[in-house]
Amino acid sequence: MISDPHFYLAAIPAVILMGLAKGGFAGIGMLGVPMLALVVSPVQGAAITLPILMVQDAISIAAYWKKWDTRNILILMPGAIIGIIIGYLLAAKVSDGPFYLALGFISVVFGLRSLFAANLTPKKAGIPAGLFWGVAAGFTSMIANAGAPPFQLYVLPQRLARDIFVGTSIAFFAIVNWIKLPGFWALGQFTEQNMLTTAVLIPLAVVSTWAGVWLVRRTSNDRFYKIIYGLMVLVGLKLMHSGIELIWL
Template sequence: MGGVLHCAFYRNLSPGMITDPLFYLCAIPAVLLYGIAKGGFGGNIAILSVPLMALVASPIVAAAILLPILCVMDLVALRTFRGRWHRENLRIILPSALVGVIIGGLTFQLLNEAHIQLLIGVIAITFTLNIWLRRQVQAQRGPDILRGGFWGAVAGFTSFGIHAGGPPINIYLLPQRLDKTILMGTIAVFFTVVNLAKVPAYIFLGLFSPANLWTSLVLLPLAPIGVRMGFWLLQRSNEKLIYQLCYIFLFVTGWKLLYDGWIGLSGG
């Protein structure tokens, strides 16, 4: 009886909150997946979270529900990696990423999500195939203003609507072969800034409905759990394996986005 009263009371406090069990069946692994990616695998597998939630909710609703959770995950990741990030790269990619976020906000209601998915998919697949098919060992790259500025802006733009900034920023960072912890820490700082910058635009566009925010609150306890799981896995994996996994996830993600974009354009 007490449980029934508690549930009724909670529903009164959270009008319109998503209560469909099928939604949470998809949303819980999606949030954990995002956390694991932020804590240890560079963000590429995280891109599967929005499509997973989009099986039971619209992509826009899924993105709006995820954003507050991502902001909390970013803060947990920031504390987890504490100062272990590449400052020179951040000075290059953060300003351009903010420009990309602004462009994403201004064009959000004009651009077709499917076109963005196709673009990122082609870039991710081409990049990983280029790495894998080269016979000679690729020379290690360092920070570069032009490359970093371009990919930072692309990451900010693609992150805005579908939280798909992972592949572009990894295309810039992975060839530098940074220490695995420095790599993940740099990505953590990058997305902390990018996701917080998206919040005002999401408010302005009316994406944070009471239902979306209450649903975010219900899923919020999973945020630190996912990040800590990812960090635990990171500490128990060698650097070569982490980079191999990052490239594999980037390649698989590229095909997933290519498929989603094609279905979106064809109306399937």
């Protein structure tokens, strides 16, 4: 188990943010990823958090049972599988900076436009776009647990009911996390130290996930979408910052 107190100063708020995200405030969990990057390597941080995310997935699936849009999941999943494979094969070779910068910029523009626009017309889930954003979600999820922005760019314009949007996000990423599992196992990251650290953080993960569910259920549909768009802008800004750092530093 990791014993450095500095690790837990970063890990505890990161796990709380992940729990709130799994409870329904999609995207906010990605704001916790940079916290872990301050104290452990990105790969080790992803390995420690993946089992935590899977426990949180189980809680969220139970809370939003059958409240998901199957068509969206079926459209996104083939691309996500391709993206996960690409991420596993190329994570150590590809330059992520331009990708993060572009994805962050798109997320910020879309989030701001949606945040301040009135009476947005819902759009139907298109198959070509779903395959594209599925690849992007799978790739970014594999290399940095950052699959929420591509998913949101595809699903948010459909203006699904609050619980259906949350349930679809949870079900999609629950499947994605199980698909990612063999890759992290092959990378040799499920060490005794990492898994004992995960076990210590799981109780906090459970409590924070239920807190997220509780908060979402007390948020109106319109206010919920305003919050999600606002979080999308924050996440997009973080992606742009990460992209600029990777390109110029």
